[in-house]
Amino acid sequence: MSLSASGVGTHDANEYLTRVIQSLSFAKTGYDYLVRAHATSRKDGHGAEWSAALSLAYKRADADYTDARAQISPYTKSTDPMIKESAATIDTAYAALLSANDDFENEIKQFLNGNVQKPGALVERFADVDAIEHKAWQLLAEGMAAVGNALLELPPSGKEKITHLKITTEQRQHALSRLERIFGPSVRRNIEDMRDDETVPEILGVAMLLHGFLSQPWEGPAQ
Numbered sequence: 320m321s322l323s324a325s326g327v328g329t330h331d332a333n334e335y336l337t338r339v340i341q342s343l344s345f346a347k348t349g350y351d352y353l354v355r356a357h358a359t360s361r362k363d364g365h366g367a368e369w370s371a372a373l374s375l376a377y378k379r380a381d382a383d384y385t386d387a388r389a390q391i392s393p394y395t396k397s398t399d400p401m402i403k404e405s406a407a408t409i410d411t412a413y414a415a416l417l418s419a420n421d422d423f424e425n426e427i428k429q430f431l432n433g434n435v436q437k438p439g440a441l442v443e444r445f446a447d448v449d450a451i452e453h454k455a456w457q458l459l460a461e462g463m464a465a466v467g468n469a470l471l472e473l474p475p476s477g478k479e480k481i482t483h484l485k486i487t488t489e490q491r492q493h494a495l496s497r498l499e500r501i502f503g504p505s506v507r508r509n510i511e512d513m514r515d516d517e518t519v520p521e522i523l524g525v526a527m528l529l530h531g532f533l534s535q536p537w538e539g540p541a542q
Contacts, residue, residue, distance in 0.1 A: 332485035349383030405465030415455035
C-alpha cells in the first residue's frame with residue numbers, strides 16, 4: 320500500500336524530505352526487480368519463458384514506481400516554490416521511468432506475439448529504452464539536488480553564507496539513518512569519487528546525492 324501526502328501541509332520541509340526518501344525506497348524495490356530480471360540468462364529454446372518473466376518484473380517495477388510517484392505528486396502543488404520545483408522534477412522523472420517501462424513491456428508483448436521479425440530488432444529497441452531510462456535517472460538525480468535547495472534556510476539579507484536548513488539536526492540525522500537502512504553503507508560514499516564508475520546502480524547514485532547533501536555540517540533552523 321502506498322502512502323499519501325494528502326491532508327499534510329505540502330510546505331513542510333521535513334515532511335517533504337520524509338516523502339522523498341520513502342519514494343526512493345519504492346523506486347529501489349522496483350529497480351531491484353529489473354536488475355534481477357535482466358541478470359537472468361536467456362537460454363536457447365526458452366526465449367518466450369524468459370520474455371514472460373521479464374515482462375512480469377516490469378509490471379512489478381511499474382507498481383513500485385507508481386507508489387514512488389504518489390509520494391511526490393501532492394508536492395507539485397506546494398505553496399513553497401522550492402519544494403514545488405523539486406517535486407515537479409522528481410515527478411517528471413518517475414513519469415519518464417514509467418513511460419520507458421511501458422515501451423519495454425510493449426516490445427516484449429510484440430515479441431511474445433511473434434511480431435518481431437528482423438534479427439536483432441528486439442535488442443536494438445531494448446537499447447533505445449535503456450537510453451530513455453538513463454535520462455530519467457539523470458533527471459531524478461537533478462531532482463535530489465533541487466530537494467537540497469528546498470531544504471536550505473536562506474539568510475534574511477541574502478548575503479551571508481548559508482549554514483542553516485529548515486529541518487532540525489535531529490530530523491537531518493533521522494533522514495540519514497533512513498537512507499542508510501534502505502541503501503546500506505554504500506550510500507555513504509562520496510558521489511564525486513564514483514561519477515565514472517558504471518557499476519554503481521543508478522538508484523544508489525541518486526540516493527548518494529541526497530545523503531551527501533544531508534551529511535554536510537548544517538545547522539538547524541535559525542528562526
